[in-house]
Amino acid sequence: MSAFAGKVAGLTGVPEERLERLAGGDLSEVLLVRRPDGRCSVAKGGPSVGVEAAMLRAIAGAGVPAPMIEGEHEHVLLLEHVPNDRVFSIGAWRSLGAAIAKLHGQTDDNYGWASDYQFGSVALDNRQGGDWPHFWGEQRLVTTARLLDRPWRERVERLAARMEALLPESPRAALLHGDLWSGNILVAENRLAGLIDPACYYGHQEVDLAMLTLFGTPPEPFWESYGPLEAAWEERRSIYQLFPALVHLRLFGSSYAAMVDRLLAAVGG
Structure with a gap:
């Protein structure tokens, strides 16, 4: 080995x-x-x-x-080791919705995290601050695109310059899992068994929801259990999905270029 x-x-x-x-x-x-x-x-x-x-x-x-x-x-x-059966039943989705709502109920005065982190070679700038549009635009989008080819960088930079018009100035700083997709969710016997592989920080709760819907669509019981969503959250979803798409483009190559292009185009980038 x-x-x-x-x-x-x-x-x-x-x-x-x-x-x-x-x-x-x-x-x-x-x-x-x-x-x-x-x-x-x-x-x-x-x-x-x-x-x-x-x-x-x-x-x-x-x-x-x-x-x-x-x-x-x-x-x-x-x-x-958390035993799990990988069966995303309606009960498991409902349990997940309630758990994510509870996670997002934990808040902080600032966005970010006490320590930086990384996905493989992609560094996450977690410096704490009180300006959410700046945090997302600069510390997530621009930083992640910095090592991509120039056309990608320029499109992301132009979008980041518009963050104040596209994102709320000071949403509640909720505790985020940070990489919430089905592979990091363990389920067993119709319930959530555990969340793994976190990349936590405090930020807009819609970030986790956007990631969860990037590669799939949770059924209605998840949303019922999670609770009410903020107005116009679907209009912001592409902005939040762009970050994990950029991470995938950095880590796994051009097979994710079409996804990044689609998300950029959806928000005028």
């Missing part, structure tokens, strides 16, 4: 041959650790173990299911 597997084996005392690669792990190595007493843990690699652990604790502190932290080591995060 890999050097990471060797390190996990050394930390846990579990032989490398008992470590199993888990599905996903596009941006970091993830292993299932089967311990001799029958317990299972998850070992995840990454450069910001302490930051991710703090984010998972923040989610759990909001009363939302998240894996328990079993250990923090250099570049290795050990987590409770």
Whole structure:
């Protein structure tokens, strides 16, 4: 196996041959650790173990299911293994809606997070401040597009210059998961079992909802359970979906160019 597997084996005392690669792990190595007493843990690699652990604790502190932290080591995060069946039933969607509403009920005085973070090679500028249009336009869109080809950069920069006219000045700073899609949502027995792989910060709650609808459409019970949405939120959705689309373009290449182009065009960018 890999050097990471060797390190996990050394930390846990579990032989490398008992470590199993888990599905996903596009941006970091993830292993299932089967311990001799029958317990299972998850070992995840990454450069910001302490930051991710703090984010998972923040989610759990909001009363939302998240894996328990079993250990923090250099570049290795050990987590409770959360059994899940991947069946997104109506009950699971309803449970998710209530949990995300509870997560978004946690607020702060500023947007951002105490520490920067990253998706693979994409750095997230989490500097805290009180100007939401600036945070989204500069610290999410412009920063993410900075290493793209010039035509993309210029289109994003022109859009960012219009953020004050397109986004509310000071929406409630809600605790966000930050990467809310089905792959980071664990469900079991018609309920939410846990949220994983967070990229938390405080921001407009519509950011999580926009991400959740980028690759799919939650059914009506999710929205009923989540609660009322702000007026004109669908008009802002493309602006918020543009950030994860830019991240995907950066990380996974030109197959996401059409998505970025469509979202930019939808908001006049």
